[in-house]
Amino acid sequence: MSKAKVAVVMGSRSDWPTMKLAVELIEEFGVSVEAKVVSAHRTPERLCEFATQAKDNGIQVIIAGAGGAAHLPGMVASMTTLPVVAVPVMSKALNGVDSLLSIVQMPKGVAVATQAIGEPGAFNAGLMAVQILALSDPELAKALQAWKDRQTDSVPVEVE
Numbered sequence: 674m675s676k677a678k679v680a681v682v683m684g685s686r687s688d689w690p691t692m693k694l695a696v697e698l699i700e701e702f703g704v705s706v707e708a709k710v711v712s713a714h715r716t717p718e719r720l721c722e723f724a725t726q727a728k729d730n731g732i733q734v735i736i737a738g739a740g741g742a743a744h745l746p747g748m749v750a751s752m753t754t755l756p757v758v759a760v761p762v763m764s765k766a767l768n769g770v771d772s773l774l775s776i777v778q779m780p781k782g783v784a785v786a787t788q789a790i791g792e793p794g795a796f797n798a799g800l801m802a803v804q805i806l807a808l809s810d811p812e813l814a815k816a817l818q819a820w821k822d823r824q825t826d827s828v829p830v831e832v833e
């Protein structure tokens with residue numbers, strides 16, 4: 674596989690069952706993607722290294738997923754000009770509302786594109802990354818349009 678264009682980072686291995694939906698969607702479009710655990714809380718130096726070097730390493734879009742006190746997406750965004758798409762991972766105690774609120778309320782000047790809580794959010798984060806890349810890749814744009822057309826065709830009109 675060629676050098677990754679999309680990086681998917683997550684606060685813990687326990688986020689992988691959710692975050693793998695983003696990776697699978699991106700791979701479906703033949704886009705190279707890398708996934709790893711990076712935590713603002715538990716591995717702050719790994720976070721700094723990743724976020725400050727991502728652009729030089731050829732990454733074009735970052736997807737960051739975390740649960741609970743989910744500071745990872747915002748901290749990544751604070752250290753790069755790359756677009757950061759965020760996934761609030763479902764938490765046990767507060768059903769992901771904690772993750773959502775701690776990701777979405779960014780201070781003015783540091784932008785994070787927050788998706789829905791849990792698996793739909795992870796899937797859509799992958800889709801958003803492909804949409805961003807498709808802006809400068811006509812072949813990918815064509816594949817994306819075909820994917821959307823197939824989705825539209827698969828929705829039945831009948832209720833039963």
Ligand SMILES: Nc1c(C(=O)O)ncn1[C@@H]1O[C@H](COP(=O)(O)O)[C@@H](O)[C@H]1O
Binds near residue numbers: 684685687738739743
């Ligand atoms: N929110 C963060 C960060 C962070 O934001 O840096 N690092 C880990 N975590 C989250 O802690 C939750 C529980 O992690 P464990 O399952 O490892 O205890 C995970 O959802 C992870 O994203």
